[in-house]
Amino acid sequence: MADLTSDFVGIKSPNPFWLASAPPTDKEYNVRRAFEAGWGGVVWKTLGAEGPPVVNVNGPRYGAIWGADRRLLGLNNIELITDRPLETNLEEMARVKADYPDRALIASIMVPCEEAAWKAILPRVAETGADGIELNFGCPHGMSERGMGAAVGQVPEYIEMVTRWCKQYYDKPVIVKLTPNITDIRKPAEAARNGGADAVSLINTINSITSVNLDTMSPEPSIDGKGSHGGYCGPAVKPIAMSMVSEIARNPATHGLPISGIGGITTWRDAAEFITLGCGNVQVCTAAMTYGFKIVEEMISGLSQWMDEKGHESIADFCGAAVPNVTDWQYLNLNYIAKAEINQDDCIKCGRCYAACEDTSHQAISMSEDRTFEVIDEECVACNLCVNVCPVEGCITMVPMEPGTTDPRTNRPVEPNYANWTSHPNNPAAKAAE
């Protein structure tokens, strides 16, 4: 049986599944229930500075997009950080941590970008016995207008500065949560590392408007006829998050910096993928908000089964295993040639592959009178669109050509050796192959 225990920057938890700082972790009641349901850790809903708490809107806080059968694919929110008094949160955190010593409890913090503000709150958080802190430099709505959240996360110098303060005034692990609302995720990650961060977590939510009401002309969620961009999350953001995670994992300046993966993680498989891209653990929010805390049972059973099947004994066994395979386009093997192949036994003759290829790609699929669809190897560039639009999984596959055979599209032999763009004759900046 695979060992799912997690040691993330020294913070131990019985499994790598943490609940992200968000509405599900807003208070003692929820967090206790989350731990009872089996979650390995919780990042408490972001704390603000002492004083009157923030207020939230009193209309809809969430907007969503759905797939067929109303499966929730993307969620956006305009909720702010905790709107409960700091003292209340701290007392509850201390109680919960005392009762669940084996679970990870992390305090998410967002206070003004002033040393005094951080210096004031950190000792109070330390008193709760929390296992570490997460700096919320990510929230893209509301708080960013006040110079916090994503407003800090978009300025690497601020990230470094605040991280340094935290390392100075707090002696447990400091995790820096990054916003994706920037052009190059490597810069804030480098800044976090330079400031002494123990880890980064990403992604926070993405600026978004989920829909516009065409009767009222208001963006959704609509507050009295007006809308504001919210933070987008859920299954739809996973590819964006994984790309950003991989950029940090393979950047020499941040390689090896522990990452807590966040962004649309809904199943054990999503979690496993994030971990292979270099994450030491994962954080989940939207999936829990959609289906309830119980989904962690499926995450645990699924990850455990997959690890057993693959012979992985611990999370560390496959952490980062896919990172070496993430590369730049220019290093992809241009001598690798594949052709689409349609399994006629599996084909249900819907013709979607034909429409896609004929109308929008390379006219590489033929259609007969009796609706037989076949690949024209002379035209096929192996773009994979037919695979992606085919409703039958596994019906169309990309079959690599053997070296030495002739590609009927180019009439050139398939070369056995690896060769990429950097040495390609069409590249004006090509260097001779080594």
Added chain:
Amino acid sequence: MGHSPFTPGVVAGRQTAEALSDGFADLHPPLDDHEALVAADRCYFCHDAPCMTACPTDIDIPLFIRQISTGTPEAAARTILGQNILGGMCARVCPTETLCEEVCVREVAEGKPVEIGQLQRYATDTLQRQGVHPFERAASTGKTVAVVGAGPAGLACAHRLAMHGHDVVVFDARSKPGGLNEYGIAAYKSVDGFAQAEVEWLLKIGGIEMQYGKRFGADLSLEALKSEFDAVFLGIGLGGVNALGIDGDDKSGVRDAVDFIADLRQAGDLTELPVGRDVVVIGGGMTAVDAAVQAKLLGALNVTIAYRRGKDRMPASEFEQDLAASKGVRIVFNAVPKAVHGNGAVREIEFDYVSADMTPTGETLRLPADQVFRAIGQTLDADGLPELDGRKIKVTDAGRTSVDGVWAGGDCASGGDDLTVTAVAEGRDAAEDIHQTLTGAVR
């Protein structure tokens, strides 16, 4: 053999081997991978799900369906089998239309439930096909338990006891295990020897010894079992069949539906199994439907189910009634058998039509019949039992009988519906209570 559905009398070979093979094929062919994913996708992962509450074995249905949808049917099977070790058979024979699927929120909202039974079968078949037995036996406790009856209750009880480290001996009167799973269920609900394969798989837990040909009351007594074992579980089912109690019910051609079903399940070659041309089944439960549909599939020309009450009171579900109708079985309601006519062998059966309160209306019905099956309920058929509650063994919640150290469950015990899944739940729960009693362990 030259016989056809029109041949009078009780004869074999009314259908060709091909027609029989088609007719007795799997009632619900298994889902393939793609179908399973599509079916699983319809589940809403309801909170405190009604389906789960409706399941007598409390299987976490939303969780196992989610495990299927995330590509881990093996984990789904573990979720199912942890609650119901005969989850494979229950997926085939449970009247899901009156249990989990009846209360599925999508059945209530759309009249189209998530296909829970089929998904359960997909998961359990996946694991069992791999030959994996997902549970390990605890260290031996040195305690011994006798389980009487290798039906669903006895097997579930034995497995759970073995898992807890007890040494179990299972006794059964017949020559094969499975009880009604092997002898009492329509062939098209459990094809390809599934009942035996499932028992073989179940026994992989270890610590269970099977002894066949041992009938309670004849070869086994409660006193002897009690002195030899630390605990006894009775899962002996209902061996007797209620009599019609009318004139002529001893004529040849009148027999118990359960015997016909058992003969059919054990027949090597269905072309050699005789069936009447005009068959009448008396009763209104699943046994009546199983017997009637199978008689029709064997080639009987006219098959009629005669039930004494109205359609709304019929114990067989709407699905079962529709199944019977689709196979060409006629169902007559409000008909109480009055007399069996014939000279030695049955020729005709006569009914009184009755009103809702069972008062004869004065109208009668005579049906030609060369074969009549009794399916009007079964009875306990043994002596030397613990105290009874009506016609069954009296038990408290976890199957405790009036005799110390003796538990009972399944059809022979009071309470619960006479369903495979209920028997499994009772056997399992009795095993937990036995375990707790023998070791002082808290569940």
